[in-house]
Amino acid sequence: MKHKDSRRQFLKTAAGATALIGFPTIIPSSVLGSNGNVAPSNRVNVGLIGCGRRSGVGNEYNMVKQSQLVAVCDPVKWRREAKAAEWNVPDSYNDFRDLLARDDIDAVHVVTPDHWHVPISLAAARAGKDIYCEKPLGISIEQDLAARQIVEKYDRVFQYGTQQRSMQHLRMGIELVLNGHIGEVKEVYVWAPQGANGGKPGPELPVPEGFDYDLWLGPAPMAPFCEDRCSPHGPPKGSYFVYDYTIGMLGGWGSHPMDQFQWWADAEALGIPDEYKASGVVASGGLYDTVYHWDLEASYKQGLKLHFLDNTTARKQGRVPLAEAEMKRLDKFKNCTVFIGDSGWVAISREGLVTSTPELRRMAKNPGERRLVESQWHPINFIDSVRKREQPVSTLDSAVRSDIICHLTDISIRTGERLGWDHRQDTLIGSQTAASMMTRPMRAPWSLDA
Numbered sequence: 001m002k003h004k005d006s007r008r009q010f011l012k013t014a015a016g017a018t019a020l021i022g023f024p025t026i027i028p029s030s031v032l033g034s035n036g037n038v039a040p041s042n043r044v045n046v047g048l049i050g051c052g053r054r055s056g057v058g059n060e061y062n063m064v065k066q067s068q069l070v071a072v073c074d075p076v077k078w079r080r081e082a083k084a085a086e087w088n089v090p091d092s093y094n095d096f097r098d099l100l101a102r103d104d105i106d107a108v109h110v111v112t113p114d115h116w117h118v119p120i121s122l123a124a125a126r127a128g129k130d131i132y133c134e135k136p137l138g139i140s141i142e143q144d145l146a147a148r149q150i151v152e153k154y155d156r157v158f159q160y161g162t163q164q165r166s167m168q169h170l171r172m173g174i175e176l177v178l179n180g181h182i183g184e185v186k187e188v189y190v191w192a193p194q195g196a197n198g199g200k201p202g203p204e205l206p207v208p209e210g211f212d213y214d215l216w217l218g219p220a221p222m223a224p225f226c227e228d229r230c231s232p233h234g235p236p237k238g239s240y241f242v243y244d245y246t247i248g249m250l251g252g253w254g255s256h257p258m259d260q261f262q263w264w265a266d267a268e269a270l271g272i273p274d275e276y277k278a279s280g281v282v283a284s285g286g287l288y289d290t291v292y293h294w295d296l297e298a299s300y301k302q303g304l305k306l307h308f309l310d311n312t313t314a315r316k317q318g319r320v321p322l323a324e325a326e327m328k329r330l331d332k333f334k335n336c337t338v339f340i341g342d343s344g345w346v347a348i349s350r351e352g353l354v355t356s357t358p359e360l361r362r363m364a365k366n367p368g369e370r371r372l373v374e375s376q377w378h379p380i381n382f383i384d385s386v387r388k389r390e391q392p393v394s395t396l397d398s399a400v401r402s403d404i405i406c407h408l409t410d411i412s413i414r415t416g417e418r419l420g421w422d423h424r425q426d427t428l429i430g431s432q433t434a435a436s437m438m439t440r441p442m443r444a445p446w447s448l449d450a
Contacts, residue, residue, distance in 0.1 A: 043067050046107050050111030051080045052112075070090065071105065110124070189340070199287030249310070314336075407438075
């Protein structure tokens, strides 16, 4: 399917979704296309870039009648070949640039380690592809801002992989807050699973045959191959906890509950906070060197405070200003966004929606006039947006804002500074050391400009 302004708009579908996991257990035949209404030539052709742990999302495009997965890409030969065979995908590539060179691919889903998210998204935008990028966004503030600039320049559709926006109970919880049911919001508490310490920096091992390790590293510094840095056989380790590739769980998990805060903040035209002061612990003594405990207090000039913590810190007695019995109700929430107003509170997580009173919970299905964009299923929302040439539920603007909060938390911890944010210049207010951490060097020949 070619990108043309005259392309037909497809009918919106109401794919049923479970409230807890955000993916449909039963998808209507009108969505799956069992009636054969959409010819292959009219489907959105999608390429999957990355065949690791999260790559199962690729097959979802074959479950939707308006799209089809036509190519996969991964620098690990056996992984890409296995996925291509499993999903009956005709083409597989080692290098994402070969996939992007195809004129018949309309959109890409980026499922790589974090350090590749923005460079590949920029390349995709320049190649005229629409983009679904998994969270987090960039590994620096510079990358976040570059993503917004380039995607807007090339007029691309961009879906951020914060699929919790397509979970109905989370949207309803935020709508309770937007409609004033907890009064004026005074504080918001956001927490996510903590990071990890440890990791073995050796021994250096031969790179397995069929693994393009140099391409996997890409813009990151050259480093010796070892299992805890990058294991093509097992679960990701270093790509979650080594600072060359990520800011750790601050962004890797924190992006989900922080995005829920930002969804509300954007609806209230608040942007991001003005001042930031964080404390935390950076992993040391092993290969892993990202923050694994953190506690941020950020504030807006009008007085609203945002607190961002790891799950362990949030559980410390008295850290979150709810009664012990109230916190007990949130025990199952490993990630959470809690809005505290002057007349009640609302807590949302992919595990559920909890409110200060039963009466408030019963209002969730009919909270009032102020409503958010409703999405039933993230992939459907993306494909629908590609066809209609409109931005999806998880917008790039919102992704940039929430990701910057995560980065400012990281920088404040590493420098020990209280930081500010200049909203007009989109830049950090702090020391030269702190300002220098807005960017990351990129190994040649890679750059954000190419």
